[in-house]
Amino acid sequence: MPPSADAWHVNDSPAPIEQDGVEQHGVEQVRRLVTEVPGPRSRELDSRRSAAVSAGVGVGLPAYVARAGGGVLVDVDGNHLIDFGSGIAVTSVGNAAPEVVARVQAQVADFTHTCFMVTPYEGYVAVCEALAELTPGEHVKRSALFNSGAEAVENAVKIARTHTGRQAVVALDHAYHGRTNLTMALTAKNMPYKQGFGPFAGEVHRAPMAYPLRWPGAAEKTEEQIAAEALDAFVSTIRTQVGESNTAAVIVEPIQGEGGFVVPPAGWLRGVADFCAEHGILLIADEIQTGFCRTGDWFACDHEGVVPDLITTAKGMAGGLPLAAVTGRAEVMDSVHAGGLGGTYGGNPVACAAALGAIETMRSHDLVGRARRIEAILRPRLEALQEKYPVIAEVRGRGAMLAVELTAGPGDLTPHATATAVINKHCHSQGLVTLTAGTFGNVLRFLPPLVSPDHLLEDGLDIIEDAFARVLG
Template sequence: MEMLEHAPEVEQVRRLVTEVPGPRSRELDARRASSVASGVGVGLPAYVARAGGGILVDVDGNHLIDFGSGIAVTSVGNAAPAVVERVQAQVAELTHTCFMVTPYEGYVAVCEALAELTPGDHDKRSALFNSGAEAVENAVKIARTFTGRQAVVALDHAYHGRTNLTMALTAKNMPYKHGFGPFAGEVYRAPMAYPLRWPGGGTKTREQIAEEAFDAFVSMLHTQVGESNTAAVIVEPIQGEGGFVVPPHGWLQSLSHYCSEHGILLIADEIQTGFCRTGDWFACEHEDVVPDLITTAKGMAGGLPLAAVTGRAEVMDSVHTGGLGGTYGGNPLACAAALGAIETMRTEDLNARARQIEKLFRSRLDRLRDKHPEIAEVRGRGAMMAVELTAGPDDLTPEPVATAAINKRCHSQGLVTLTAGTFGNVLRFLPPLVSPDHLLEEGLDIVEDAFAHVLG
């Protein structure tokens, strides 16, 4: 079969030829305002025409440095060659049959790859879906079926999606939950091991915080829910929308052991942290934690919509035939993209690259913190780094206004950045793992300028 020629590679330079957003983007944004529901927000209305590596090219010809990756989706970069080739080949053969009607090999191949890559050497099964929220909902369904229990425990500052059940699991009201209730029942919330904001955290070691946070978790679950009523605990090994909160070492292991002891399934939500983002295939590997179920999406398919639940065979197979699925779940094009993305991660060793990116960012961000006492903490792992802004070194009052202003300044200078955090006071960085160092350094120069511009 004749393949389409590759588009020219996107030049890996920042170049501003208009203001950002430019005139053509503003025209498109006017069209958006008259046709797209206003509830769909846009962070930076610079409309993208092409992308590759660490650069987004907008319709005005501006080359923007990408520190967002579409919220950790394009980890292998936009239009990665292995993804493009596989998708082009697949789209010429068939675009859809519905795996539940007449199956195809790509779905099986992705599930085989997930069994190989996810933590643990036990027998595994997977089911494929379209979005992270779908994966989380189905993980809860599976956990309830296997255990015969109903309660699910989530954490403070958690984010798990925008569907009814996942909104119940999500901790942040605005913009995710406000006005959308009532939410699904039998969902409970426990304290998160958030070192910066743990009571007395500034005077305690991370080991002490891990112990206290685990004790608080156990107390809440035991007294308010009951172990024998709890189907699952769902946890992000590093919280995403909650502000890239990294729990202290040992806390996640304690949770895992506790769940195992009481017949509670541990669901690791690795939708943002998975597929090399943190320097391991999955973030829970950092502490040798093997979850019973793991949910994935975002970075697994190079930008195409695909999600999965992977877990112990006896757990996954506890659901009756026909109980899992969906018309588009595991679409052939998305499966082809996932296989191309995984190939790229392996051949380019993007786990090692994520660790290199962390060293570069941490060095620069630590120096930035020395200049600006409003940076209360630099945190993250791999190419998932963040800074939290507060009123000052002895005042943890969140500074969402300054954070938003810094974010806006970065945008105007051609750097795509994102905010996060329960209080909106975290600036997060998620560059594509294939970004060259010179773009990362230039992007961090822009970040430094933005801090100086806003904070002085």
């Protein structure tokens, strides 16, 4: 039988991440290279990929994974790679968390699909109950489940337009919200996400983002001044170009993801929320990458006590299985007519079982605290690297969502995308899975699984330091 509606609740006393043992979930927690990366079997598989998979599907590191667990990926050549990517913030609980595996196996044995809109099941309800408890705010909430973050964003916009009777949606510079037609319109970066795919959905407008490093005159301004100026620019854009009474929603990533892990200055997000509330505009928090313990809080909005009207989640929610959600105020969510929300696979029972197991793992292992511990390990060494290499213009992020932005050097913010790419490639060759990001392609981002043991984090940092030394001398 599927888990009972309250089965995700567990004892609140946290179990520690295993530090002394050499295995997590059957995978030895060490970096070990037995071939070059990628190795011969991976290269063979990559040839098959080239022959069978669309060239439009890019691959960052063509080392084909055979097993994974904890903070390690084992490729088909037997190389043990340190994972600083988590499948883009998806496998926060690891790739084979025991509670996720157990619940998925039990659910698969019972049934894999019925379609919740045809004959429903308890797991869907239990996930929505968990979301009501965990997401920001004490108000009555409802949720709807989908397959991907882009679907969640699309549906959040539908809900906002229905509830307000307005059409305009405002997104921000450097934003990323997905690859569907509407979410491409919301996304700021052209290449590779939008190039050649237009025309895009209408009634989408863009406002300035509070990007402290790149705010005009930032070197001479305090964080408080930048927050105030950025908020004024945001308000002015809506007032003059859109109109408050025409605006259904503002969608914002509390910390931007693909845009380069941009952290707005303290107070800016609160100001945006207050402006939206004053004018009857719904605030949609896109927490698809930041949610579920990643930033050292359950959700990044919690850091400033901001309560959005709607919140979109996906990625880390279900331990690697495709599941997404829109959660919001009951009166907003219930404003949509019956049948207006849904999808054949939305809230698939196996994915719901995985989500319940992932949430239990987050609670029982105190992964909120673990994310803060990861920051305490990574940030000092990244900041020391910044002191040594002035091309690192900024170290930023929160929790286990950290990044460095590379530029031409002190006083010159020209993006240094070439060095970023070369450093990233060197990390790959040494068995460390890293990712790039940023509107200008000049950001290295680090998203280790929250269950990664300390020694793996330190080993990964050693590789990063060596990469900078080799590339920049």
